[in-house]
Amino acid sequence: MKIVACNSNRPLAEAVAATLKLPLTRASIRRFADMEVFVEIHENVRGEDVFVVQPTSYPANDTLMELLVTLDALRRSSARRITAVMPYFGYARQDRKDRSRVPISAKVVASMLETAGADRLLALDLHAAQIQGFFDIPVDHLFSAPVMIEYFKSLNVSRMTVVSPDAGGVERARAFAKRLNAPLAIIDKRREEANVAEVMNVVGEVAAGMLAGGRFDRYRRHAGEGRRSVARKRRGQRFGLRYPRGAVRSGGGADRSIRAEGSSFLRIRYRWPVRRCGRAGSNRCRSGICWRKPSGRYTKRLR
Numbered sequence: 001m002k003i004v005a006c007n008s009n010r011p012l013a014e015a016v017a018a019t020l021k022l023p024l025t026r027a028s029i030r031r032f033a034d035m036e037v038f039v040e041i042h043e044n045v046r047g048e049d050v051f052v053v054q055p056t057s058y059p060a061n062d063t064l065m066e067l068l069v070t071l072d073a074l075r076r077s078s079a080r081r082i083t084a085v086m087p088y089f090g091y092a093r094q095d096r097k098d099r100s101r102v103p104i105s106a107k108v109v110a111s112m113l114e115t116a117g118a119d120r121l122l123a124l125d126l127h128a129a130q131i132q133g134f135f136d137i138p139v140d141h142l143f144s145a146p147v148m149i150e151y152f153k154s155l156n157v158s159r160m161t162v163v164s165p166d167a168g169g170v171e172r173a174r175a176f177a178k179r180l181n182a183p184l185a186i187i188d189k190r191r192e193e194a195n196v197a198e199v200m201n202v203v204g205e206v207a208a209g210m211l212a213g214g215r216f217d218r219y220r221r222h223a224g225e226g227r228r229s230v231a232r233k234r235r236g237q238r239f240g241l242r243y244p245r246g247a248v249r250s251g252g253g254a255d256r257s258i259r260a261e262g263s264s265f266l267r268i269r270y271r272w273p274v275r276r277c278g279r280a281g282s283n284r285c286r287s288g289i290c291w292r293k294p295s296g297r298y299t300k301r302l303r
Helices: 010-020 060-076 105-116 129-134 145-154 167-180 219-234 253-259
Strands: 002-005 027-031 037-041 049-053 081-086 120-124 139-142 162-164 184-193 196-203 210-212 241-243 265-269 297-301
Touching: 002 010, 010 049, 027 060, 037 060, 049 060, 060 081, 060 105, 105 129, 129 139, 145 167, 162 167, 167 184
Parallel strands: 002 049, 049 081, 081 120, 120 139, 162 184, 210 241, 241 265
Antiparallel strands: 027 037, 184 196, 265 297
């Protein structure tokens, strides 16, 4: 078995290799002057079972192209089976035609992965489970809920409420509430345009509330989370623990959703690197709350 790491989240690939007690396959991924991606595998992978670790996070187009070219390089190197390990599946939100003359980009990405040479896909917490139907190859859809529920139970919070951020996350939040033996609340919101949401009401009890397990596969959605938190606080929330399913953190969403709402904890899964703050660029958290840890998850108690 071989493990190949692309550039999107090399620390994660190193952690996986260390757990399996295997070295990473020697490979180089670089760019020409015009930013074309070039991949070269420096080891013999003929007849091997190869796993390529590459979440297609920011910059989505670059990381996706790296993955596609790497898959093609391995296929042409006669690898026996190639598995694309994608902790984050880019373009996942574009999974349906919700208006006229728009693409279903998730299907386009699925077709490109198959054409490039992927024999299997290993994904974590897809935006919608139906995305598996876009593939004609086997898809292993893994969930982080068991690990996170165990963590929530270890907090020994006496009064806890699982809150779904919108109607679409009710099913997932209900599963969390059942396993945590906690009540369920739902945020009633209206979305006028992308990344702009208005909270209308909170349905349910949120005293000592915890926001967990909603449709949080992208932290950019939390640009409206500050408003949802204000609504919960008006209903009496005294403690907040955030469980986003990822951390894109675009458009100032992190700053509004954490500092404005005064959450007590933030828990983010290790799907792509969370870089230190204070650096320029849209993938840098400017709120001063995130940093990279090799353990696989991020936790920080906020002041």
